[in-house]
Amino acid sequence: MNATLLTQSKSTQPMITQSTLTQPEASLSQPTLSLRAVSKTYGDGDGTVTALHPTTLDVRPGELVAVSGPSGSGKSTFLALAGALLRPTGGQVLIAGQDVTALPAAALPAFRLKHLGFVLQSSNLIPYLTVREQLTLVTHLAGQDARAGQARADDLLGLLGLGDRAGHYPAALSGGQRQRVAVARALMNDPQLILADEPTASLDGPRGREVVQMLAQQVRERGRAAVMVTHDDRVLDLCDRVVHIVDGRVN
Numbered sequence: 001m002n003a004t005l006l007t008q009s010k011s012t013q014p015m016i017t018q019s020t021l022t023q024p025e026a027s028l029s030q031p032t033l034s035l036r037a038v039s040k041t042y043g044d045g046d047g048t049v050t051a052l053h054p055t056t057l058d059v060r061p062g063e064l065v066a067v068s069g070p071s072g073s074g075k076s077t078f079l080a081l082a083g084a085l086l087r088p089t090g091g092q093v094l095i096a097g098q099d100v101t102a103l104p105a106a107a108l109p110a111f112r113l114k115h116l117g118f119v120l121q122s123s124n125l126i127p128y129l130t131v132r133e134q135l136t137l138v139t140h141l142a143g144q145d146a147r148a149g150q151a152r153a154d155d156l157l158g159l160l161g162l163g164d165r166a167g168h169y170p171a172a173l174s175g176g177q178r179q180r181v182a183v184a185r186a187l188m189n190d191p192q193l194i195l196a197d198e199p200t201a202s203l204d205g206p207r208g209r210e211v212v213q214m215l216a217q218q219v220r221e222r223g224r225a226a227v228m229v230t231h232d233d234r235v236l237d238l239c240d241r242v243v244h245i246v247d248g249r250v251n
C-alpha cells in the first residue's frame with residue numbers, strides 16, 4: 001500500500017493512484033460498475049419472486065448514486081448483485097472492467113477484497129478490536145504490509161474526524177462514530193467501488209448527513225464510484241443521481 005494514495009487531490013480531476021496505473025482495464029473513462037440486463041429471480045417453480053427485472057446501469061468514477069424505493073422493491077438485491085455477493089439469474093455485472101459473473105465462486109472473495117468496500121446498516125464492527133484494529137484487519141486479510149496499513153488507518157481516521165478515537169472499542173463510540181469507522185474500514189483497501197446499504201438508518205439527521213458527506217467527498221476526491229441504498233430523503237441532495245426501484249423495476 002502506497003502512502004501517496006492518501007494524498008488528497010486539490011484539483012477537480014480524479015486522482016491517479018498507483019492502483020489505477022497498474023490496472024489498465026480500470027481506466028477512469030470507463031464505468032466502474034456496469035450492469036447489463038441484470039435480473040434476479042429467487043426460488044423456483046410456483047414460488048418464484050422476480051426481485052429485479054432486467055436492469056442496465058453504469059456508475060462512473062467520481063459518482064455517488066442513491067438507490068431508493070419502497071420496502072421489498074429490490075434495493076438490497078440490486079446492491080448484492082452490484083457487489084458480486086449474489087449471482088444474477090440473467091445478464092452481466094462488470095466491476096472495474098472485469099465481468100464478475102464469469103468468475104468462479106472461489107475467486108470472488110479475493111476480488112471483493114481488492115476492489116470493493118461495503119458499508120452496512122449496522123456498522124458490524126468487531127467488539128473486541130479497537131477502532132484502529134478494525135481497519136488494520138483489512139490490511140492483514142489482504143496480506144499487505146502491516147506498517148503501511150497502520151499509517152493508512154491513522155490517515156483515514158484523521159480524515160474522518162476519528163483521530164482521537166483510534167484506541168477506543170466500539171462500545172465506547174456513538175452510533176455516528178461507529179458508522180464513520182465503518183466508512184473508514186470500507187476505504188481501507190482503496191476500493192474502486194463502494195456499496196452502502198442504508199448507512200444512515202441508525203443515525204439522526206445531522207449525523208446521517210455527515211456520514212454521507214464523507215462518503216461523497218471520498219468518492220469525488222479519489223475518483224471512486226459508490227452506490228448507496230437509502231430511505232433517507234435528507235441525504236439525496238448529496239448524491240449525483242437517484243435511481244428509483246419499484247417492484248423490481250428501475251425507473
Ligand SMILES: Nc1ncnc2c1ncn2[C@@H]1O[C@H](COP(=O)(O)OP(=O)(O)OP(=O)(O)O)[C@@H](O)[C@H]1O
Nearest residue numbers: 042043049051069070071072073074075076077078
Ligand atoms: N433470499 C431470498 N429468497 C426469496 N426471496 C427473496 C430473497 N431475498 C429477497 N427476496 C424477495 O425479493 C424482493 C426484494 O427484496 P429486497 O431485500 O431486495 O428488498 P429491499 O428493497 O431491500 O427491501 P427493504 O427496504 O425492506 O430492505 C422481496 O419481495 C423479497 O421478499
Ligand SMILES: [Mg+2]
Nearest residue numbers: 075076077197
Ligand atoms: Mg433492503
